[in-house]
Amino acid sequence: MELTLPSIPYQMSALLLFILALKFLHKRKGTNGQSKLNLPPGPWTLPFIGCLHHLANGKLPQHAMRDLARSYGPVMLLRFGQIDHVVITSREGVQEVMKTQYANFADRPLLSVAKVSNSGCDIIFSTGAYWRLLRRICVNGLLSLKRVKSLSSIRHEEIHSMLECLSTFSDKSPVKIFEMVSKVSINIVTRAVFGGRCKRQEVFLKALRELVQLSSWFCVSDVFPSLSWLDVKMRREILRIYRVLDSTTEEIVQDHLEKQKQRENNGDEDVEYDLVDVLIKTMKDDNGGVSIPFDSIKSVILDMLAGGADTTTTIIEWTMAELIKHPEILAKVQVEIRTAASEKIDFNENDLIKLRYLKLVIKEAIRLHPPAPLLLPRQCKDTCEVLGYLIPSGARVLINAWALGRDPEYWTDAEQFIPERFEGSSVDFKGNNLEFVPFGAGKRSCPGMDFGTAVVEIVVFKLLLHFDWKLPDSVKPNELDMTEEFGASCRMKKPLSLIPILRVPLSDI
Secondary structure (H helix, E strand, O other): OOOOHHHOOHHHHHHHHHHHHHHHHHHHHHOOOOOOOEOOOOOOOEOOOEOHHHHOOOOOHHHHHHHHHHHHOOEEEEEEOOEEEEEEOOHHHHHHHHHHOHHHHOOOOOOHHHHHHOOOOOOOOOOHHHHHHHHHHHHHHHHOHHHHHHOHHHHHHHHHHHHHHHHOOOOOOOEEHHHHHHHHHHHHHHHHHHOOOOOOHHHHHHHHHHHHHHOOOOOHHHHOHHHHHHHHHHHHHHHHHHHHHHHHHHHHHHHHHHHHHHHHHOOOOOOOOOHHHHHHHHHHOOOOOOOOOHHHHHHHHHHHHHHHHHHHHHHHHHHHHHHHHOHHHHHHHHHHHHHHHHOOOOOOHHHHHHOHHHHHHHHHHHHHOOOOOOOOOEEOOOOEEEOOEEEOOOOEEEEOHHHHOOOOOOOOOOOOOOHHHHOOOOOOOOOOOOOOOOOOOHHHOOOOHHHHHHHHHHHHHHHHHHEEEEOOOOOOHHHOOOOEOOOOOOOEOOOOEEEEEEOOOHHHO
């Protein structure tokens, strides 16, 4: 029998008419002389999953989002599951989010890994006065330029140990650059953060790497909050790893508390040796009504270790890879380095400022390979306007730093490795030039930028000063696999393996 309107129950008919009336009134209100902003454009969606299928094409997220932005513009809306994500791919958009409307985009969404492990009490996910206090402590206690310079002896000792180890492989077997540099980076950070290496360090670092890796995995509850029960296995794994990390950081903090107590008894209470000492002292002080819980100290330790070591190691590996792929650039920078080192007997970190071309090389490597391609997500606090589009409250905002660094609108021969592009240019990666924001910009930019840059510069300098480098198995430079790997940091998918050839003996410098 044909279905007619009278055969539909009266309640359904009334509901349908009510919805149609509301829709009609809404349309009239929008066209009745009042301005109405539109949501940003974006690709077509599917029921329930939204735009997730647009990332299921084998491309890395930053690549897929760059391709979509070419069609939908520099302010683009992607609905992943139940959560709106706004992707920014222009200088003007970065200006709005990170500077002009900073206060409205200062918060970060509390993602599953942080929610389960530290409840957002660390420096990455915290907000407001509490975050400002933590950042100030970390900058003053570890990350300021003055403090970074004071740690030069630690860097020298750890890098020298690496070079001695490398010399045993000279012209023999290849070494994996990431693994080798990672050990140096983590040793430098641990000594700066808590004064030395910890008990069961290998177990601790293995757990830390696992937690960093887990942070890049897909958590259902991050895009489908109503289905958080599906993340039971993931939460269990995060908790297992976090217990290992928590027990070690607990020992570190308790050890520092005991040493501080001894110093107070000896009348040396004003002595502060490392970041943990500063954190503990601040925890005891009155900070304008802002308190630091004991667990926050442990969370900040993990932040510094995970962020500091992984980021610098990734940049160093990509820098070495680009140099190997471009032998003429490698030769040029080595001439600069070895000439400068031969002209001064005690060449040290303070002299690195003279190595103009080395700095251009590192800057260009960071442009092409930002360690965090989409940076850390922001969250829109109140509904607002960005470049003529409505950004709804609660939307997450991603800055595609990888795409910005390769945009031909801002860069000539954008995909090419050309260090000379920065010659005579004031463009830098410190947040002043918004087409180049590998470490963010504004008040929530990466506080460890100076710390990391110091490690990158001295490590690359030493590797190129003392050693020549060649690819194993007769691989040619133009055959080097530069494919990126998906993860919390954008590493090389195939780790870089090189054979070191000692050229300048360690005792000569």
